[in-house]
Amino acid sequence: MILNDFCEELSEALFPPLCLACSEVISGKAHEVFCPDCLRQITFITGSCCPVCGIVFPDSPAEDHLCGNCLERKPWFSSARAAVAYDGIILDAIHRFKYGRDITTGSALSTFLAGFKFEDMDFHLFDAIIPVPLHIKRLRERGFNQSIILSRALGKKHHLRVDFSLLKRCKLTLIQTGLDKNNRAKNISGAFVAGPKVKIQGKNLILVDDVYTTGSTVNECAKTLIRSGASKVAVLTLARVF
Ligand SMILES: [Zn+2]
Ligand SMILES: [Zn+2]
Numbered sequence: 199m200i201l202n203d204f205c206e207e208l209s210e211a212l213f214p215p216l217c218l219a220c221s222e223v224i225s226g227k228a229h230e231v232f233c234p235d236c237l238r239q240i241t242f243i244t245g246s247c248c249p250v251c252g253i254v255f256p257d258s259p260a261e262d263h264l265c266g267n268c269l270e271r272k273p274w275f276s277s278a279r280a281a282v283a284y285d286g287i288i289l290d291a292i293h294r295f296k297y298g299r300d301i302t303t304g305s306a307l308s309t310f311l312a313g314f315k316f317e318d319m320d321f322h323l324f325d326a327i328i329p330v331p332l333h334i335k336r337l338r339e340r341g342f343n344q345s346i347i348l349s350r351a352l353g354k355k356h357h358l359r360v361d362f363s364l365l366k367r368c369k370l371t372l373i374q375t376g377l378d379k380n381n382r383a384k385n386i387s388g389a390f391v392a393g394p395k396v397k398i399q400g401k402n403l404i405l406v407d408d409v410y411t412t413g414s415t416v417n418e419c420a421k422t423l424i425r426s427g428a429s430k431v432a433v434l435t436l437a438r439v440f
Contacts, residue, residue: 218306219287231310232287241283243438251413252278252438273413274420275405275431280438281314284409288437292408296344304344308351311436319432321356323402329360330407330419331367331390348436349406358404364393365419374415382414390419392426399427410435 214223217233224230232240247254248265250273255265264272282288295304329345337343346362353360369389374382392398405419410433420431 218291218303218310229309229313231306231313236287239286240288241285243280243282250275250277252280252410254440273417274424275413275416275433277318278410278413278416278433278435278438279316279319280410280435281311281316282437284411284437284439292344292437296340296408299341301342301347304342304347305351307436308348311348311434312351312355316434319434321358321404324358324404324432325401326361326364327353327358327404327406328364328419328423329362330405330415331362331365333367333370333389335370344408345406348408352404352406352434361393361397364398364403365423366391366393374411379412379414382412383418386414386418390422392422395426398423400429401427402430403428403432405431405433407433407435408437410438412439 214225215230216222217224217236218231219236219239220233222233222235224233243252243254245254248263248268250264250268253265253267284292291303291307294300295307327349329343329349331345332340332343346360349360352358367389368391371385371389374385377385403423405416405423407416410416413433416433416435420433423431
């Protein structure tokens with residue numbers, strides 16, 4: 199233990215942690231990802247929200263209730279929660295990770311996600327984490343799946359296995375950016391295929407992705423898993439669009 203503390207102090211002195219956004223040295227906090235100034239710029243998702251899709255209600259009513267979208271058509275997932283809003287320095291960092299192929303940033307973001315306290319998530323109730331899969335062609339273009347990197351950190355933190363075999367992307371779809379909610383849902387329809395039923399039946403699963411935009415992708419994943427017998431599918435993302 200003492201040796202571990204010494205090693206940690208030595209490594210911090212030699213390689214002090216740098217803020218992911220502004221590159222300032224973060225003194226004395228090896229596990230921190232952002233400096234205090236940058237942390238203040240991040241919009242953490244708190245307050246009263248839709249218990250299913252997690253959209254925050256601006257007027258913060260005393261009790262949670264379903265939002266209009268979930269009342270109109272209830273999603274296949276039981277809940278979707280995100281740590282932070284998809285804007286400012288978080289948006290920049292996710293873009294560096296995903297499109298700039300900056301794995302160091304990805305690793306820091308996954309530490310940040312794993313350290314986030316999701317208030318109403320009881321991780322003990324779940325059997326496995328499933329990263330939202332990329333089509334093999336997109337995987338080859340990008341070189342990695344950002345959801346797997348996020349999933350691994352979450353799995354390690356919450357002692358859950360990450361299982362890629364339960365969901366595959368069988369259809370190469372258009373990039374969702376620029377499509378409205380209806381077209382996103384149409385575009386992604388039938389894009390996934392579930393793994394062996396015996397491994398899915400009766401299981402509580404957590405789907406992990408980097409960003410929740412309209413929820414079309416994770417809803418299609420959840421539909422595929424529920425139709426294959428999953429008991430419950432919850433969604434966790436690093437960021438959410440509002
Ligand atoms: Zn900073
Ligand atoms: Zn909702």
